[in-house]
Amino acid sequence: MHCGDKHRHTKRRGKARFCTWCGEEIKIGEVYETWLYFDGGSRMSVYAHEECAEAWDEAAREEGGIVEVGHGDMERPKPKGTPLSDALIEAGCL
Numbered sequence: 068m069h070c071g072d073k074h075r076h077t078k079r080r081g082k083a084r085f086c087t088w089c090g091e092e093i094k095i096g097e098v099y100e101t102w103l104y105f106d107g108g109s110r111m112s113v114y115a116h117e118e119c120a121e122a123w124d125e126a127a128r129e130e131g132g133i134v135e136v137g138h139g140d141m142e143r144p145k146p147k148g149t150p151l152s153d154a155l156i157e158a159g160c161l
């Protein structure tokens with residue numbers, strides 16, 4: 068599904084973007100990747116959190132190239148370097 072060139076951006080401002088992979092909003096300050104997806108005659112832009120794009124790549128490799136994802140179907144992977152507070156919440160400490 069990665070048909071166009073991938074571009075990596077940091078969200079700074081502008082209208083809200085939602086990650087196609089997990090359906091969550093890409094918030095200001097978060098890194099996301101965007102690429103064009105060609106489907107028959109239509110062309111659309113795909114947006115994904117950095118870690119979602121990686122998960123997508125991983126899934127595509129396992130599937131042999133293409134993974135179709137409905138908006139928000141997938142779970143957002145844990146960002147790299149999980150903040151301490153998140154780790155504590157997961158461990159039931161907060």
Ligand SMILES: [Zn+2]
Nearest residue numbers: 086089116119
């Ligand atoms: Zn995402």
